Amino acid sequence: MVVNNDANLLTKTQTAKSVIKKSGFSKLVVENIALSFGGKQVLKNVGLELLPGQVGLLTGENGSGKTTLLNVLSGFLKPEAGQAHLIKEGKTIDILKEESDGLPLLGIARLWQDIRLFHTMTALENVLTAAPSIGINPFRAIFQPIKVRQQEKILIKKALNWLDIMGMKERSGSSGDKLSLGQAKRVAIARLLQTGAEVLLLDEPLAGLDQAASLQLVNDLGILAQETGKALLIVEHNQHSIIPIADYKYELVNGVINTTELRNRDDVA
Amino acid sequence: MNYLMHLMVYFEIFAIVALSLNLMLGYGGLLQIAHAGYYGIGAYSATLLWVHFGFGFIPGLILAGVCAGFLSLLVSLPARRFKGDYFVMVSIAVQALIYAVLYNWTSVTNGPFGISGIPKPEVLGVEFSSTGAVTLLYGFIALIFIGVISLLKTSPFGRALQAIRDDELAAKSVGIPVNKLKMQVFAIASALVGCAGGLYAAYVSYIDPTSFNLNESILMLSMVVIGGVGNIRGPLLGAFILITLPEALRFVALPDAIAANIRLLIYGVLLIILMLVRPQGLAGNYRYQ
Numbered sequence: 007m008v009v010n011n012d013a014n015l016l017t018k019t020q021t022a023k024s025v026i027k028k029s030g031f032s033k034l035v036v037e038n039i040a041l042s043f044g045g046k047q048v049l050k051n052v053g054l055e056l057l058p059g060q061v062g063l064l065t066g067e068n069g070s071g072k073t074t075l076l077n078v079l080s081g082f083l084k085p086e087a088g089q090a091h092l093i094k095e096g097k098t099i100d101i102l103k104e105e106s107d108g109l110p111l112l113g114i115a116r117l118w119q120d121i122r123l124f125h126t127m128t129a130l131e132n133v134l135t136a137a138p139s140i141g142i143n144p145f146r147a148i149f150q151p152i153k154v155r156q157q158e159k160i161l162i163k164k165a166l167n168w169l170d171i172m173g174m175k176e177r178s179g180s181s182g183d184k185l186s187l188g189q190a191k192r193v194a195i196a197r198l199l200q201t202g203a204e205v206l207l208l209d210e211p212l213a214g215l216d217q218a219a220s221l222q223l224v225n226d227l228g229i230l231a232q233e234t235g236k237a238l239l240i241v242e243h244n245q246h247s248i249i250p251i252a253d254y255k256y257e258l259v260n261g262v263i264n265t266t267e268l269r270n271r272d273d274v275a
Numbered sequence: 276m277n278y279l280m281h282l283m284v285y286f287e288i289f290a291i292v293a294l295s296l297n298l299m300l301g302y303g304g305l306l307q308i309a310h311a312g313y314y315g316i317g318a319y320s321a322t323l324l325w326v327h328f329g330f331g332f333i334p335g336l337i338l339a340g341v342c343a344g345f346l347s348l349l350v351s352l353p354a355r356r357f358k359g360d361y362f363v364m365v366s367i368a369v370q371a372l373i374y375a376v377l378y379n380w381t382s383v384t385n386g387p388f389g390i391s392g393i394p395k396p397e398v399l400g401v402e403f404s405s406t407g408a409v410t411l412l413y414g415f416i417a418l419i420f421i422g423v424i425s426l427l428k429t430s431p432f433g434r435a436l437q438a439i440r441d442d443e444l445a446a447k448s449v450g451i452p453v454n455k456l457k458m459q460v461f462a463i464a465s466a467l468v469g470c471a472g473g474l475y476a477a478y479v480s481y482i483d484p485t486s487f488n489l490n491e492s493i494l495m496l497s498m499v500v501i502g503g504v505g506n507i508r509g510p511l512l513g514a515f516i517l518i519t520l521p522e523a524l525r526f527v528a529l530p531d532a533i534a535a536n537i538r539l540l541i542y543g544v545l546l547i548i549l550m551l552v553r554p555q556g557l558a559g560n561y562r563y564q
């Protein structure tokens with residue numbers, strides 16, 4: 007993992023406090039979420055918390071509702087009950103009241119289990135779609151093309167940096183459908199980072215990767231959380247691969263979460 | 276020569292029509308079946324502004340675009356839903372409605388008899404009365420519109436539309452305001468085709484509702500689909516082919532009584548062959564699905 011000096015990244019020496027300040031958010035709190043499909047109650051009473059820089063492992067059997075919970079937290083499903091808040095810069099954002107396309111800018115964004123890169127775009131363009139830019143306004147695109155282009159330069163630099171951090175800078179010109187599964191996942195994570203969100207929900211980022219690729223990605227994700235202060239909620243069926251970097255294990259069983267605090271991270275005292 | 280220039284004017288008008296429709300279809304992923312309706316709104320608004328309210332050519336043209344764009348907002352704002360089948364149904368209804376209004380609101384549109392005596396284009400006191408002069412003026416205007424469309428296409432706005440077309444859920448998940456962008460692209464495309472309608476009215480100097488019916492919308496869609504969606508050259512090629520093809524067929528000696536039907540048949544067969552052999556269109560980047 008390469009971390010550039012000019013990146014918006016923090017060095018390892020900075021304290022947890024400055025991490026909080028940098029990332030702007032202070033806590034994700036999810037309480038009593040309930041949701042059913044038809045008559046089948048998938049989530050009964052789900053709660054969890056994450057602080058900046060923390061990694062939560064969300065595990066559970068196939069069909070236990072992990073993706074469903076991520077859909078709720080990213081605004082794609084509305085639960086029948088419960089609360090989810092992002093506490094940030096003294097403000098409390100009610101996640102359940104927001105639209106899915108508004109949440110990334112507010113600070114919470116997700117990676118899809120089936121990746122969902124934009125297949126007619128290059129890796130770099132994929133990452134660029136995630137940047138809030140003034141040129142998304144068609145009138146500014148027409149009447150202020152120079153301003154838009156100037157901002158675009160900055161955004162490209164930022165995007166290349168995230169691709170670099172995910173080890174994908176050399177593939178930045180490759181089209182989305184020409185990447186291997188592992189590369190596509192890394193590009194999708196770079197795209198997620200470009201949104202600027204501080205809480206990242208990753209749905210099975212390791213699925214389909216071989217042992218080596220999987221180890222490398224876990225390692226990179228661990229460093230990412232530490233150095234950027236982003237909080238990661240990682241869904242993984244095979245919990246042993248994530249446990250080395252996780253602060254909490256949230257296990258979904260019958261619609262309820264069993265929380266285990268893991269103490270094997272040296273930076274969590 | 277005059278005849279070739281006449282075809283050139285049509286090509287210039289339909290270049291704007293096809294490119295604006297491509298904004299919706301190729302970038303917004305919106306299957307618009309009422310494009311000829313918005314084209315008609317533009318043609319009639321411009322005509323009324325010029326004939327009854329004494330507007331100049333350019334101000335009338337711009338206002339015609341505004342009217343068509345505004346109408347698109349009336350359609351998209353209340354529903355704010357652009358899901359595939361729903362949007363197609365709504366646009367079919369809008370097409371039928373616009374045609375019915377043009378046909379039946381006789382006090383304003385003169386119904387099936389249409390409006391004649393529309394003044395020729397005039398810019399800065401110069402009247403463009405000869406076909407040659409109109410070719411130049413409309414070519415210039417079409418180039419401006421092509422410039423605007425390329426600017427949009429290569430901007431973050433265009434990229435966001437491309438993302439929506441590729442994968443709407445993924446677009447939302449990276450923070451792209453999907454509904455807002457669809458509304459915007461719908462309004463822009465409608466405004467552009469509204470201007471094209473005004474250009475058409477000023478050139479032919481007589482309009483009636485038949486130029487703005489469902490058949491015309493389908494012809495416009497064929498231009499984009501045959502040429503290919505997602506870039507600039509595709510719709511231009513499609514417009515060129517569908518304007519010149521009927522003229523080429525004129526030289527094939529067909530009995531008058533069945534000529535029109537044979538032409539339709541040839542279109543149909545061409546479309547089917549094309550969809551089988553080259554589903555992305557002749558010069559398209561990708562396949563519309």
Ligand SMILES: Nc1ncnc2c1ncn2[C@@H]1O[C@H](COP(=O)(O)OP(=O)(O)O)[C@@H](O)[C@H]1O
Nearest residue numbers: 043044048066067068069070071072073074075
């Ligand atoms: N949109 C949906 N409609 C109906 N049932 C669904 C839907 N999404 C998920 N389910 C069901 O909810 C359960 C949990 O699914 P999911 O959250 O995808 O599980 P996991 O990600 O843990 O494997 C499964 O039984 C699945 O069939």
Ligand SMILES: [Mg+2]
Nearest residue numbers: 072073074119
């Ligand atoms: Mg799942």
